[in-house]
C-alpha cells in the first residue's frame with residue numbers, strides 16, 4: 001500500500017471540480033489549478049444587471065442515477081425537473097424536436113410525410129432482413145451514411161445533415177457517427193405506430209424534453225461543486241505551463257511559467273488528474289512526447305462558439321427549451337430563452353434570447369466586431385417573427401473557446417493512441433470533454449471523476 005499524497009487537479013471546469021468533489025468525499029487532499037479568475041470553464045452563468053445567461057444552452061441530463069443523486073444532494077430544492085420540448089425552425093415553421101410523426105405530418109404536409117415515413121419504414125425492414133452485419137458497418141462509417149440509412153434521405157437532409165455541418169464545421173461525410181448521441185433514438189418504427197395510435201400521450205415518452213436545471217442557472221452546479229471542494233483547495237489565476245515527467249510518472253508541475261511544484265515528497269505518492277485539452281497537456285509536457293503523438297494531437301480540431309444575447313422588453317418569446325436552425329441562411333445554429341428554463345434568469349416582464357454561432361477560430365466571424373455580429377444576427381432573427389426590433393433593450397456578445405471537440409471520422413483511433421501514451425504514466429489520469437476528446441456532458445464529468453477517485457482510493461488504501 002502506498003502512502004496517501006495529494007492530487008493535483010489541472011483545470012477548474014466541471015470535470016476538475018467533479019474530481020475535487022469526489023476526492024473531498026473520499027478524504028483525499030487535493031488542489032485544483034485553474035488558469036482563469038473563476039471556476040466553471042465552459043459551464044458558467046454570466047450576469048448582466050438583472051439578466052443571467054448560461055454559456056450555451058445547458059441542461060443537466062438524468063442519464064446516470066448516482067450522478068443525478070449527487071447533484072440533487074448538492075442543490076436541494078434549488079434544482080428543478082423541467083419538462084419542455086425543443087423545436088427546429090424549418091422553412092418558416094417550428095417543428096418539434098426530437099422529430100415526432102404526428103408533428104411532422106402537420107408541418108411537412110401529407111406527401112412529404114408519407115415519403116419520409118416510407119423511407120424510414122423501408123429502411124427498417126431492409127436492414128432487418130438483409131446483410132445485417134454489413135449494412136450496419138457501412139452505416140457506421142460516417143455520420144452522413146448513418147443518418148441516411150437510419151432516417152432516410154428526406155428527414156436526414158432536411159433536419160440532420162445541414163444542422164450537423166453547421167455545428168461541427170465539416171461535411172457530414174467526414175464526421176463520426178458518434179456525434180448523433182442518443183437524442184434521435186425516439187424516431188423509430190415503434191414510436192411512429194405508437195404515437196399514431198396514442199397521440200401526444202406516447203410522444204412525451206420519447207421526446208428528450210425532460211431534464212434538471214438549477215433555479216439560478218447552470219453555473220450554479222459548478223458554484224456548488226466548488227463550495228463543496230472548499231476555496232482553500234482551489235487556486236485560480238494558476239495556469240499550468242509545464243508538466244515535468246521522467247517518462248514513467250509526472251514529477252512536477254509549473255504554474256504561470258515561474259512556480260514549480262514537486263509532486264514527489266519522500267514516500268508520498270502525488271497524483272495528477274488533467275482535465276486540460278489534450279493538445280494543451282501534450283504541448284506543456286517536458287520532455288516533449290514522441291513526435292508521432294504530437295502529430296496526432298495536432299490533427300485534432302476544436303470548435304469555438306460565439307453567443308449573441310438580446311435583452312428584450314417583453315415577458316416571453318417561446319415555450320421551447322431550444323430552437324435549432326439547420327438552414328444556411330442563419331449564421332446561428334440554435335437559440336434559447338434563458339427564462340424558459342428558470343424565471344430567475346430575467347426580471348419580471350422582460351426576457352432575453354441567446355443565439356449560438358459555432359465557428360473556427362481562424363474564420364472572420366470569430367474576429368468580427370461585436371456590432372457587425374449583432375447586426376447580422378438581428379437581421380436574420382427578425383425574419384423568424386420571434387421578436388420585433390423595438391423589443392430590444394440591449395445586446396451582448398460572449399466568446400467561448402474550444403467548446404466542442406470536432407469528432408471527425410477516424411478521430412477515435414487517433415485519440416486512443418494518444419490516451420494509451422498518457423496511460424503509461426503511473427500517477428496520471430485524464431478527464432474532461434476536451435481532455436478525453438469525447439462528446440460528453442456534465443453527468444459524464446461526474447462519472448469520469450467517480451471512477452478516477454475510486455481507482456485512486458483503492459490504490460492508496462483508505
Ligand SMILES: Cc1cc2nc3c(=O)[nH]c(=O)nc-3n(C[C@H](O)[C@H](O)[C@H](O)COP(=O)(O)OP(=O)(O)OC[C@H]3O[C@@H](n4cnc5c(N)ncnc54)[C@H](O)[C@@H]3O)c2cc1C
Nearest residue numbers: 011013014015035041042056058059240403432433441442
Ligand atoms: C454550448 C455548450 C452547450 C453545452 N450544453 C450542455 C448541456 O446541455 N448539458 C451538459 O451536461 N453539458 C453541456 N455542455 C458541456 C459542458 O459544459 C461540458 O461538459 C463542460 O464544459 C466540459 O467540462 P471540462 O471541465 O471538461 O472543460 P471546460 O469547461 O472547458 O473547463 C476546462 C477548464 O480548464 C481551464 N484551463 C485551460 N487551460 C488551462 C491551463 N493551462 N491551466 C489551468 N487551467 C486551464 C479552463 O480555464 C477551464 O476552466 C455544453 C457545452 C457547451 C460549450
